[in-house]
Amino acid sequence: MSAEKKSVENNDILIKVVDLKKNFGDLQVLKGVSEDIRKGEVVSVIGPSGGGKSTFLRCLNLLEIPDGGKVYFEGVDITDKSVDINKHRQKMGMVFQHFNVFPNMTVGENITMAPVLLGKKTKEEADKLADELLLRVGLSDKKNEYPQKLSGGQKQRLAIVRALAMEPDVMLFDEPTSALDPEMVGEVLQVIKELVKTGMTTVIVTHEMGFAKEISDRVLFMDGGIIAEEGTPEEVFENPKNPRTKEFLSKVLY
């Protein structure tokens, strides 16, 4: 396989980001970000708006095409144009701020569509998996409903299991609770918390500081297009070294 020669040696590393750069017009959103995400690791990305958090996350599965740098996923450079990105995206689940559930499909179809269409599962297998997943997030009775009838929190739980139905190796969360009414934040965080317990590698961009502190193995503080500080939750939240981290935390923690 031609992918072999581009392999990164360390087997433990699931996603390796090297000197990632991204511009929107004249605005440089990512100014050279390097980072390793290890298997089973839970990484939270925090920081002020416009700091590049979401762009960083969206570059990991190439929803944004980087202008420079490399992203290796399971040892393969997925920024290489000869790579079939669709194959790799099947292994990277993503959850969006605005849910993006498919309104033209029932809850069940939302979950089974991709695995069946992409030949990962038969209709029956996918259906069975959908039942299990819906049970896990407490939506069993909604299987034949259309998403229009769901609350925000229910939609986001559906979006999470839709991604899980592809049995991904990593889950990417892009501010999964930012568009929710306050009373629905808890139910979604609970689902993510349980997912993390299963050992799923997780990268989550979030403004829920308490949550980030609780579930993360590592926290990245992004500001001005770079990772300004990183460390364990204790290091970043209790004892930030960078003045910008301090300033940011003083504004969001009260």
Added chain:
Amino acid sequence: MIENIVRVWEKYWPLFVQGIGMTLLLSAIIVLCGSILGFLIALLRMSKLKVFHIKPLNAIASIYVEIIRGTPMLLQLYFFYFLLPEMLPFMNLPPIVCVTVALCLNSAAYVSEVIRAGIQGIDKGQSEAARSLGLNQRQAMMKVVLPQAIKNILPALGNEFVMMIKDTSLASTFFAGELMTVYKTVSGIVYLPIEPLIIVGIVYLVVTFSLSKLVQLFERRMATA
């Protein structure tokens, strides 16, 4: 006046029926060709193919749509009426064919805009979510974006069809044999300008009204699905 209308209808109804037939045939051809061509043009306009810094397919489609939308339809009819026989002298094209081609090309431009607006009206997050699951661009379009876009497109497309049916009347400039041509013929025979016009107007109304009702029915069916 009503007496006259009845008399004209009784005497010349076969002509009117012929005209209706021609109008419906013309409309059907234009709706069909316009829709297919319009869909293709919409795809061109949304193509992301880039050569250096320009998108050639996108540019060609945009220029086409701007020219069609920016010039009078009657001018376009004249243009093709004279241009096509000149370009293809060996084919001996009857005027009706030239006129039909012009009407099709015209409707394609409008239909393409309706389709493009419908597709681009779907939130970008929908195709992103589909792509994030591993669907390729075509699968995301067919499974996720288009089924939603159709609900936006259909009502507007129905209006386009109604417009097209009415626009076939312009073909009477070249005596294409449709309803308005029949009006000219009949009014010339009976020396009455208004009565045949009312008959023709009622026929157009019946046709367009039935069509919009049909589209509404279809819409309601889609809304519940």
